Every structure is written in C-alpha cells, then in structure tokens.
Amino acid sequence: MRQGAVRALRRGVAAVVVAALVLAPWTVDDYTVALLARTLALGLVAVSVALLTGVAGLPTLGQTAPYAAGAYASAVVGSHLSDVGLVHLGVAAAAGAALAAVTVPLVVSARGVALLMITLAVGELAVTVVGRWRSVTGGTDGLAGVAASRPLWGMPLLGTDRARYLYTLVVVAVLVSVVLLVLRTRAGLLLRAGRDDEARLRASGHRAPVHVAGVHVAAGAVAGAAGSLLVVAQQFVSPADFGFDTSALLLLGVVIGGTASVGGALAGAALVVAARDWLFGVLPGQAPLVLGLAFVAAAYLLPDGGRRPAVRGRLVPAVPARRPAPDRPAPTGVRA
Amino acid sequence: MTAVAAGIRFDPYVVPALDGVAYGLLVFVAAAGLVLCFGVAGILNLAHGTLYAIGGYTAAALLDGGWPSLALALAVGVVAATASGALVAGLLTRVAARGHLTQALLTFGVALAGGSLLVGAFGPDDPPVRVPAALDGSVAVAGHRYAAYRLVFIVVAALLAGLLHVVVRRTRAGMLVRAAVDDAEMVAVLGVSPARIRVGVLAAAGALAGAAGVLGAPIIGPGPDTADAVLLLSLVVVVLGGLGSMTGTLLAALAVGQIQTLGVALAPSAAPFLLFAAMALVLAVRARGLATVRSAT
Numbered sequence: 054m055r056q057g058a059v060r061a062l063r064r065g066v067a068a069v070v071v072a073a074l075v076l077a078p079w080t081v082d083d084y085t086v087a088l089l090a091r092t093l094a095l096g097l098v099a100v101s102v103a104l105l106t107g108v109a110g111l112p113t114l115g116q117t118a119p120y121a122a123g124a125y126a127s128a129v130v131g132s133h134l135s136d137v138g139l140v141h142l143g144v145a146a147a148a149g150a151a152l153a154a155v156t157v158p159l160v161v162s163a164r165g166v167a168l169l170m171i172t173l174a175v176g177e178l179a180v181t182v183v184g185r186w187r188s189v190t191g192g193t194d195g196l197a198g199v200a201a202s203r204p205l206w207g208m209p210l211l212g213t214d215r216a217r218y219l220y221t222l223v224v225v226a227v228l229v230s231v232v233l234l235v236l237r238t239r240a241g242l243l244l245r246a247g248r249d250d251e252a253r254l255r256a257s258g259h260r261a262p263v264h265v266a267g268v269h270v271a272a273g274a275v276a277g278a279a280g281s282l283l284v285v286a287q288q289f290v291s292p293a294d295f296g297f298d299t300s301a302l303l304l305l306g307v308v309i310g311g312t313a314s315v316g317g318a319l320a321g322a323a324l325v326v327a328a329r330d331w332l333f334g335v336l337p338g339q340a341p342l343v344l345g346l347a348f349v350a351a352a353y354l355l356p357d358g359g360r361r362p363a364v365r366g367r368l369v370p371a372v373p374a375r376r377p378a379p380d381r382p383a384p385t386g387v388r389a
Numbered sequence: 390m391t392a393v394a395a396g397i398r399f400d401p402y403v404v405p406a407l408d409g410v411a412y413g414l415l416v417f418v419a420a421a422g423l424v425l426c427f428g429v430a431g432i433l434n435l436a437h438g439t440l441y442a443i444g445g446y447t448a449a450a451l452l453d454g455g456w457p458s459l460a461l462a463l464a465v466g467v468v469a470a471t472a473s474g475a476l477v478a479g480l481l482t483r484v485a486a487r488g489h490l491t492q493a494l495l496t497f498g499v500a501l502a503g504g505s506l507l508v509g510a511f512g513p514d515d516p517p518v519r520v521p522a523a524l525d526g527s528v529a530v531a532g533h534r535y536a537a538y539r540l541v542f543i544v545v546a547a548l549l550a551g552l553l554h555v556v557v558r559r560t561r562a563g564m565l566v567r568a569a570v571d572d573a574e575m576v577a578v579l580g581v582s583p584a585r586i587r588v589g590v591l592a593a594a595g596a597l598a599g600a601a602g603v604l605g606a607p608i609i610g611p612g613p614d615t616a617d618a619v620l621l622l623s624l625v626v627v628v629l630g631g632l633g634s635m636t637g638t639l640l641a642a643l644a645v646g647q648i649q650t651l652g653v654a655l656a657p658s659a660a661p662f663l664l665f666a667a668m669a670l671v672l673a674v675r676a677r678g679l680a681t682v683r684s685a686t
Binding site: 112163165169170181185186298304312338339342347349 | 427431432433435480483484487489490491492493494495497498499500501502503504505506509617620621624625627628632660662664665668669
C-alpha cells in the first residue's frame, strides 16, 4: 500500500543519512567535520524543542536556557574537576534539568502564545545572566580553550576534529534512541493525549500538570546534554551561541521537520543551520535579510509542519482538534 | 547645605531612583503595545522591538537640537512605526488561522529583515542622539543635578500612560478592543470586523512603540542590539504584569526600572541576576503575574 511504500522510503533515506554521517569524517575536510559536530549538538536541542512543541503541544522559544546551562556547567566541570565526557554529559543534563525544573511553575499553567512569551523571556534572561556573570562564564568573551575531554575513564583524549565528531555522533544517536524509545511507551502516549485533548486526559483521572512538568524537565536534560556536546565540538563557548536567533532557528528547523517528529526535527535543524552558514558565506552582510525573508516565506508555505498546532488549555474545545484515530487506544488507566 | 544634610541617608540613591522611574515608564510605553497585541489578537509580535528601533533611528537621524526637529521626528517615527505595525498585521491576516508557531516565525522573520534593513540604512554603530537644546542641561532635584530631558520625559510618559488608560477604559474604540478580547464573535455581531480591530490594534501598538522609540532614544538609544533589548524588557514586564493587564504591566515596568537602576547602585555584584530573581520571585508567589490574568485565548 501507499503508506507502506512511504514508510519503506523513509527508512531507506534514514539509513542513507546515518551511513553518510558515519562516513563523513573520512570524506570531507576538518572544517566541515567540526561544523557537522556543532550541527549535531544543535540538532539535539531541536529534538528537545520537538519533544515539547510537537509531542507535548507546548510551544517553546526558551530551550536555549537549559542548553546554555548545560554548556557552561560542562565547561566549568571540564576545566576544574574531570576530563571524562560521560561526567560532563551527566553534569550538563542535570544542570539543564535543574534550570527547567526551576522554571516549571512559570510554564505549567500557560499554553500557546503565553507560553511562547514566557519561554522566550526565560531564554533571553538566561543569556543575559550568562553575558554578565563574568567570574564563571567569562562574560561576553566566553570561555576559550576548554580542555579536551575523553569519552570514558581510560580512553584517549578527543584530540582531533574527527574524534570529537564521532563522539558527538555516538552521544546524539544514543540520546535520540532513548527519546524515541521512551515516546513509544505509555509516557509518550500520555504526552500526545495531553496535546490532543487535555480535557479528556484530565477527565480520565490523569494529572496533566504533572505530565507537563515531567516533559519540561526531561527536555531540559536533553538540551543540557546538547550543551555539553557543543563545548566538546567547538572547545569554546560564548553567549552568542544561545541568542534569540538560535531559539528562532531551532523553531524554524523543528517546524520544517514536522513538529511532532523527532527525526524530522534533527533534519530540519541541520537544514536550517546549513542554510544559515552557507548564506553567511555567499552573502556577507545580507544574510539576516535573506534569512528573515526565508522565515516569512516559511510561515506562508509550510503546512504547519505537517500537524495542526495543539489546542491545549481549552477546557471545552469548540471543535476537537484531532479525533483520536479508531485504531489508537484511548488513554488508559481510568481511575475515577 | 541643610537640605542636603537632611537627605543624606537617601542621598546616593535619588538619581538612580529617578532614572529608574524614567526607565520604567519608557519600558511601559514600549511594552503596552505588546500587551495590546497579545490581549486582543493573541499574537506574540516578535518584531515589536524593531518597531521601537525604527523610532529610535528616526530620532537619531532628525533631531538637531531644536523643538521643530523633535516634533518632526515624533511625527515621522510614529507614522513609520504605525505603518510597520499595520504591515505586520497585513502579513499576519493571511496566516491567522495557522496558529501561534506560524505567527512566531512570521514576526521573527519581519524582525530579522527589518533589523537588517535598519542597520543597512543607518550603519552598524550606535548613532548619537541630540536632545532639544532647551532640555540639554540639568536641573536641581533634592540637591542633585538631574538631566532636564529625563525629568520632562517622566512627565510626558506618565501623560501617555494616563491617556492610554483613558482610551482603553472610556472610549468606544477601547470598549470594542476589550470586547474583542472577551468575545470576538459578539463584536462581529455588532457589525465590527474583528480582523479590522486586529489591524487597528497592531497599528496602535506600532504607534506606541514608535513614540517610545523617538522619546526614549536618549535613554535606550538606537543600535543593532536595541530591538532585542527592548523586546526582552517588554516581554519580562508583560509576563510579570500578568499577561494582558495594563495596570499590572505598569507596575511591573516601574519595578523593572528600579531593579535596573537602583538595584545596580545598591548591589552591583548581584546586578546580573536581579531581573531573573525578581521574575522567579513574583511568579513563585503569584504564578499568574502581578495582576490577575484576563485570558485572551
């Protein structure tokens, strides 16, 4: 059938992309390899955005906050405590999750435009703090010359662009697989249920705010881990990596990739970052103008990233946004 | 001498506190437009800071130290920002049904392109702004020299805030706008197009941002970072103010003004975190901001 063909095609494309990613460091120059590593880190942030925006129906412009928290935590631990990448990753994920946990009270009651506004304010405030907290973050100059790390105890230091890229690739692959697996469990089902019809979820005895808090913290951890990868990839970190432009680029990437698709988010983010870097090369000075027009064009041309925006927070929606497909099991665990 | 001695305890903080009032009122006039957009149209206009920057650049280009140039700059800045606000509304009309992600992308695209055009036209440096010569001096306030322009700005901005309050609360236009927040369909039944209200509100928001940009140019001057900085400050006070309440936004803006000036004078080392801490504190105590939310969606 047609659906089966599409699925097979999609798998084929995914296999080709993965093969290309694995072989990339032996086929392209060092500069491109370093660029690819940075793109992978940003792609992982895009995955956390997709998790919130597409899967849970919580549009966000603020994932740069946990991303920055993870990056700086990783850089500081890297230069003072340990050179083991796994430790950096853990610390970074914890920092991202902690920042997300602190902001849970802000996001748990907001939906839609209000949520975009609050998350954008949080993200921008975080960057402001980073830019001024000179003693820890190096202020707007950033932290240069971050020491090289080794993936695990006893392994060699990541001394080349190729090694750093492969490390980034492995970590992203593992984390994305974990996210995809978790989304296939009951937790993922409940998240989608909350996005499609929060009133029904509540009616069946589930505590929607707890789900929102949970996915927010989880997405914070993923973005924090991505921050650690950014530090490994470019051995340098500065507030410029977490600006307003980054939030918007991530959102564009995620919308292009299809908001509810984790793989699509990775691909969309890669496409947008590649387009931006290419534009800055061919049109020095004019890139923001062209990029801005591209955003406007995308807003007109994209069929909403393949999915209608979630209608969350309406207690009694006038028209249900999406009727649950007949073959999809309704949220289980009716308690009341 | 005695007056100075009497005020000695508050002495070092008079000037920062006054600066805070000026700063806060400026942020309020800029943020009021964002509140209107959000409250009425449910739109997060990411180009709002760019509209302020248009006013700022106009002031830098036209002000020459005389009163006529101030009037001209105000007229040109307000008209340009109003037109830009209406343009954003026009662009949004065609994708209105697509939801907030599309709105965010579209308005961010406008902000990026507009910012790029402004930098292209006025250069990458922060241009100097000349205030009218009559206001260029300083006056005595409680034994301190204080910039005359800022004092006059405080008065003018307070008048603007009062005017805004009267328009929203007492005029037919204001009532229609408030009615559109509560029930757009009922307003349509009255024979008024909600789409037209939306264009009007975005244009009015542009006018406010443009006026703030021209008058506030000596306080938050035009430059490549202005749009982002003003958008951030506006967002913070709109969130703190309770997402949709004008009074809440005014209180939040005045508080942010004090945090940014008095806070820096009192606790320089904690200064970077004060805004963040204030936001966390307010939202922890009152999860919905300083004022009660008038839900827009």
